[in-house]
Amino acid sequence: xxxxxxxxxxxxxxxxxxxxxxxxxxxxxxxxxxxxxxxxxxxxxxxxxxxxxxxxxxxxxxxxxxxxxxxxxxxxxxxxxxxxxxxxxxxxxxxxxxxxxxxxxxx
Numbered sequence: 379x380x381x382x383x384x385x386x387x388x389x390x391x392x393x394x395x396x397x398x399x400x401x402x403x404x405x406x407x408x409x410x411x412x413x414x415x416x417x418x419x420x421x422x423x424x425x426x427x428x429x430x431x432x433x434x435x436x437x438x439x440x441x442x443x444x445x446x447x448x449x450x451x452x453x454x455x456x457x458x459x460x461x462x463x464x465x466x467x468x469x470x471x472x473x474x475x476x477x478x479x480x481x482x483x484x485x
Contacts, residue, residue, distance in 0.1 A: 429465050434456060440452055454469070
């Protein structure tokens, strides 16, 4: 994982949440699935945390483990390791307009 910094130009109004989400990504030609925590969500993307090796530019499918179980494709735009942990935080932008209300996520 690259240790990237967050770009202040990408600031959108976010809703803080604590929702488990399954992240499906391709790594080396193999599809991997990892349960991570969704920390916040906006109209344009999501911030997740967990033990996964996601690279900037990688495409992943996000499936909330609560509420409607359908996936949304997103691109990893930043990632950083949490000091003293094997986990990382990742920012992903949705590849298509996605009304977050359809996920029925409550803060």
